[in-house]
Amino acid sequence: MAWTRQLSSGKYQGCYRDALGREQSAGTFTQRPKALREASRLESEQREPGAVDVEGGKITWGAWFELWHESRNLSYATDDCYRSTADNHITPHWGKVPLKDITTLEVSKWVKGMLKPRRRTERKRSPWTVRNALMLLKTSLNAAVEAKRLGANPAKPVPYPDLPEGVERYLTPDEVEGITFYMDGFNALIVWLGVNTGLRFGELAGLHWNRIDFDRKVIHVVEQFNQKSRTISPLKDKQRRTVPLPADLTGKLLQYREHAARGRGSTCGLTHDISRCGGDLLFRGARGAPIKSNDWGKTIWRKALDLAGVEGRVRPHDMRHTYASWLIQEGVSVAELAELMGHSSWEITKMYAHLSDTGFDGVRDALDRRRGKVTPVEPAVPAVDVEVLAAQLADMQRQLSVLKGYTAPIAADMPRTPEDYGGLEIAR
Template sequence: MAWTEKLPSGRYRGMYRLPNGEKRSAGTHAHKKAARDAAVEAEGKVKRPGWRDPRVGLTTWGEWCDIWWPSRAIEPQTAASEESIIRNHIMPRWKDAPLAEISRHDVQAWATQLLVENVARKDGEVNEDEPRTRKPATVRRILNVLVSSLTAAVDAEIIVANPAVRIKLPPTHAQPPVFLTREQYAALSAAVPGSQDRALLDFLVGTGLRWGEACALHLHNLDLQHAMVTVSDVTDGTEIKPYPKGRRTRRVPLFQWAVDELVVPDPRPCGVKHRHERSCPSGLVFPAARGGVRDDRNFTQRVLQPALKAAGLGDLDLTLHDLRHTYASWLAMDGVPLGRIADLLGHRSITTTEIYAHFLPTTATDIAHAMRDPRGANVGQTSAIRGYTGLHAVT
């Protein structure tokens, strides 16, 4: 219930409470009735559905980050990456900014500045003669962290709308996948000097496993007797997680050529941390030289890139993930249905697999009956068009 307080000056202050019990002033007035009326009116507003305390929006982004960040449920690798983004890019600009005062214009200006500013190279130096700017995809990752934080602030009813959405950035162009021919892959494999490195490449292109799935593969999931591999784990380089991408265990056939170079390690625990602390029943199939999980960047720089150059394929800009694309393209070229390819790759939706559709052989068998001669001639499809001499215009 609203009330009034008489001040030493002889004026009156109207008082009321928020829904949480906090006291608030409705201002000071010369007369007690005016002070009470103002307090009653203010109290009525805060009791209406959907009322928001306008002072909450004065919370700064830095203060909100301390509340929002611990509530996030994200992977450790993602957390490490986003902590770096917050420390290096978001905090310097938005730490002291009240949430309610962040405008879309301000965010757009900040994002544009991230795009055009000259950033330091690996040696920490900024070269004014040869400016180095961030890629749009990098700025988008930075912006997405701010978007996530402000979306949470909307959900917490601190701000009404998210000012970081619909920010305009140049389009990001994903690098198109590379599909090797069998001859190209044979040249690449032959250019790899180490047998175990060659074994890993053969396994990747022969099974379609992702790098993280192959490097998390344990001996107990490699069934050479029945020529089958069970994909049930994945690694981000720091720990073993008990599910592959898509969270579905899958079984992939093995072929002799894909394991010819493989030397099976001794059956001992892998020594890598497992998510949920479950015990490790066997060692890794492809451990690093000193134990533990292999690093994809090290493998690319030490093995893949030199081999590509030696094989005359350096201009392809091939990545380790392109070996998975190559596996799928070989399946499609030999007529394996997209649904089966999706199962082997562990895709949750066949839509993802449709990027390989253009490799499927094109025949007329499936439509031959529907397109039978309407004049009553035989239904079958001939192997060539009789009397074909080239297209010509009808005059």
């Protein structure tokens, strides 16, 4: 039951006990009945199922992030990226702030401060960086709500910053040819498989032979290699899918299978978090270990890029973007692409939609109809060598005369010299 306590200031403090029997304060009031009512209301809420753990909201964001993040099943690259974002952009500001003290207004001010710092000594962050930091903060606070440490997510109403328009970096077929030219057959096959299937690097590293159906020419994408735990783990967003294989790539895989069969085992030798192992991995490093995106990207991939003269920041993950860009430019719909890429939402796939010219012809026809007519395109008139044409006509007339049994004189009105053509300039 709730009660009040009179303070030395003459005011009244409302008190109650939460669901765990711990004493809690409902605040300080000038009137005793008001303090008692507020304490009784909070005590009733605490007794209801799913009530917020008041004590749990006192944990700092930094401590909560460590507690929450350790429980997540993430790939090595994703885990490293999130920790870097937290250490560099979130923890310096929110690390020592209790969850219950984080407000929507303060989160908005934090976002604005990163985009437009007040002091020259403060570093300005890019919209992409701020977006990623805000996304991680929101996700962590959503988890706090689910854990009953918060009643609502204070960062949820804060909008993401607008992103500048720019052209994404995709590889052209010539660039892929150049990159694979400077690789051995094993690593070149990894690249060709990446740009022709859109598999994430972890999916390539965790691909097993039994997941390839050579008769149907498809790959069943079911699992991935987790670099952090060194296990075969579920896919991102658990989006299993089937991806078709081009005929030429199927042939390369068959040749590689014959070469790799001598050292292939019955299992991959790694722990599987899902299903049972049905065969060996397609790709293994020099010492037999699964390939890792960081090691492979900084050595094999980087060296080939430099030798091929490919400019710009191009990552192994851009093989996946290249796959998407090639398909969308060939008329594959966003819905089909989302299915092939294993995206949980079409919104993610729409980033490639600007590469498609689908529907442009229909738009042009509609505009032409609106104007009332279609502008005719006049054919180009080839240059004429008048002297050659005249000689050909004269020769044809002589041959015709021979066929008729007589030789006809050349017509008197047939032009013989350039002047006879009205002074036209004759092509020579």
